[in-house]
Amino acid sequence: MTGKERREQLLDIGRGLFAERGFDGTSVEEIAAKAGVSKPVVYEHFGGKEGLYAVVVDREMERLLASVTRALTDGVHYRDKLEQAALxxxxxxxxxxxxxxxxxxxxxxxxxTGSFASLLSEIAHRVEHILGREFDHHGYDDKFAPMYAQMIVGMVAFTGQWWLEARKPKREEVAAHLVNLAWNGLSRLEPKPYLDPKRRRKEREKLEKRAEKAAAKAERRGRKSDDEAPEPGWAPQQAESPGPA
Known part of the structure; x- marks a missing residue:
């Protein structure tokens, strides 16, 4: 095994142990034993457990940040960007x-690199620029963009922590519902949110047609009621009471 291959092996083993037991619960002896090497080999490559852990965390943060950043730069519509970032x-x-x-x-x-909180702050900073442009486009005050970026990223991150264990529903469905809430708010939630813009547009058109039919029906009922209503000032005549016998 080459030095590069050994280094990658130690990183894979360390990554699994750190995920299962945490930093404090993992020892150099355990890492070396699983790799089938002596402790000095671990020190030779990373200078100790701290160095190995630092490389593992840096790699994971870079991987996640690159993935989310790529999603935010792809796509044209702002909703598409948020959907792809959540996904x-x-x-x-x-x-x-x-x-x-x-x-x-x-x-x-x-x-x-720091903590998960610092990673989320970096992602929020990138989302902030997207929201700032969207706010400007709609005439909103863009000074609130940083606050809204923190809200959106926090919502996605906490949902992700929950989904890490739940794993239901599927990730596409979770992403669709996340952006449904973030984009529409509770008062305008879509009954069936989709990540597919074409499918979402068809569903919206269907709902709009349904609403138009309901409005037309209500209008017809209103006209019918007006036609059947007595004219203003008209009142049914009452029969005269019989006089005293």
Whole structure:
């Protein structure tokens, strides 16, 4: 095994142990034993457990940040960007569960990059620019964009932590419902949110037609009631009371 291959082996083993037991619950002896090497080999490559952990955390943070950033830069519509970013996080959770478990433990001081909170702040900073442009486009005050970015990223991150264990429903459905809430708010939730813009547009058109039919029906009922109503000032004549016999 080459030095590069040994290094990758140690990183894979360390990643699994850190995810399962945390930094404090993992020892150099355990890492070396699982790799089939002596402790000095671990020190030779990473200088100790702290160095190995720092590399693991840095790699995971870079991987997740790159994935979310790529999603935010792809697509044209702002909703599409948010959907793809939410889906990117859920894909990372599903495919790199060990890495996400390490990150959400609020990374140990040995990690050079910092904590999960700092990673979320970086993602929120990138979302902030997207929201700022959207706010300007609609005439809203863009000074609130940073606050809304924190809200959206926090909502996605906490949902991701829940979904890490729940794993139901499917990630596409979770992402669709996340953005449904973020985009529409509770008062305008879509009954069946979809990630597919074409499918979503068809569903919206269907709902609009249904609403138009309901409005037309109500209008017809209103006209019918007006036609049947007595004219103003008209009142049914009452029969005269018979006089005294």
């Amino acid at each position: 990117a996080l859920l894909e990372y959770i599903e495919e790199c569960s060990d890495g996400f478990r390490i990150l959400v433990r609020d990374s140990h001081g040995a990690a050079g």
